[in-house]
Amino acid sequence: DAGVIQSPRHEVTEMGQEVTLRCKPISGHDYLFWYRQTMMRGLELLIYFNNNVPIDDSGMPEDRFSAKMPNASFSTLKIQPSEPRDSAVYFCASTRDRVGSYNEQFFGPGTRLTVL
Amino acid sequence: KQEVTQIPAALSVPEGENLVLNCSFTDSAIYNLQWFRQDPGKGLTSLLLIQSSQREQTSGRLNASLDKSSGRSTLYIAASQPGDSATYLCAAPNNNDMRFGAGTRLTVKP
Numbered sequence: 001d002a003g004v005i006q007s008p009r010h011e012v013t014e015m016g017q018e019v020t021l022r023c024k025p026i027s028g029h030d031y032l033f034w035y036r037q038t039m040m041r042g043l044e045l046l047i048y049f050n051n052n053v054p055i056d057d058s059g060m061p062e063d064r065f066s067a068k069m070p071n072a073s074f075s076t077l078k079i080q081p082s083e084p085r086d087s088a089v090y091f092c093a094s095t096r097d098r099v100g101s102y103n104e105q106f107f108g109p110g111t112r113l114t115v116l
Numbered sequence: 117k118q119e120v121t122q123i124p125a126a127l128s129v130p131e132g133e134n135l136v137l138n139c140s141f142t143d144s145a146i147y148n149l150q151w152f153r154q155d156p157g158k159g160l161t162s163l164l165l166i167q168s169s170q171r172e173q174t175s176g177r178l179n180a181s182l183d184k185s186s187g188r189s190t191l192y193i194a195a196s197q198p199g200d201s202a203t204y205l206c207a208a209p210n211n212n213d214m215r216f217g218a219g220t221r222l223t224v225k226p
Contacts, residue, residue, distance in 0.1 A: 033213060043205070043216040055212065091159060098212050104150060105207070105214055107160040 004108035023092030118210035122217035139206035
């Protein structure tokens with residue numbers, strides 16, 4: 001398996017532009033997580049899905065952020081409009097089942113977003 | 117809500133030294149705890165997953181222990197090498213998601 005795939009790896013955009021980050025989880029994994037990592041706040045959970053359904057989006061910072069999972073193999077995280085404080089590395093991760101006894105969480109390589 | 121703390125924040129050791137990284141968590145009702153490694157500019161790589169029924173887990177020169185009663189886990193690295201230089205994060209479950217510590221940035225000097 002290729003692991004969790006994210007695109008793009010790097011994104012530089014100007015304030016006010018729409019940004020779309022993409023993720024393909026590991027095949028057969030029912031849970032998908034979006035995280036944001038910054039020096040100041042570390043790794044923060046934004047939202048997670050179970051079987052394509054958003055379960056907890058309490059970590060989404062503002063209405064400018066939205067996430068979708070139209071099918072089991074694809075998810076997007078959208079920021080519209082983007083702001084400089086959104087600059088961070090965004091990670092996608094997946095697990096086979098709920099975060100419990102035997103399930104490791106696997107991470108993608110991340111998307112480094114810079115908003116000018 | 118689960119909170120995870122890692123000490124120290126940074127550690128620098130000479131090559132060959134054995135070392136211990138510490139992780140503490142507030143909610144001990146956990147099924148497992150996971151240790152990750154993160155290289156600069158890279159994603160997180162899973163190192164070890166310890167089940168609550170286990171006291172420790174080993175992989176090569178790495179050994180992770182879990183003490184639920186005290187809310188602590190340690191990652192022991194034997195005979196450290198410069199290639200071990202990275203940030204090490206621990207993560208504990210919080211309902212159906214994971215909470216991460218801020219990490220320990222390890223530098224192993226040749």
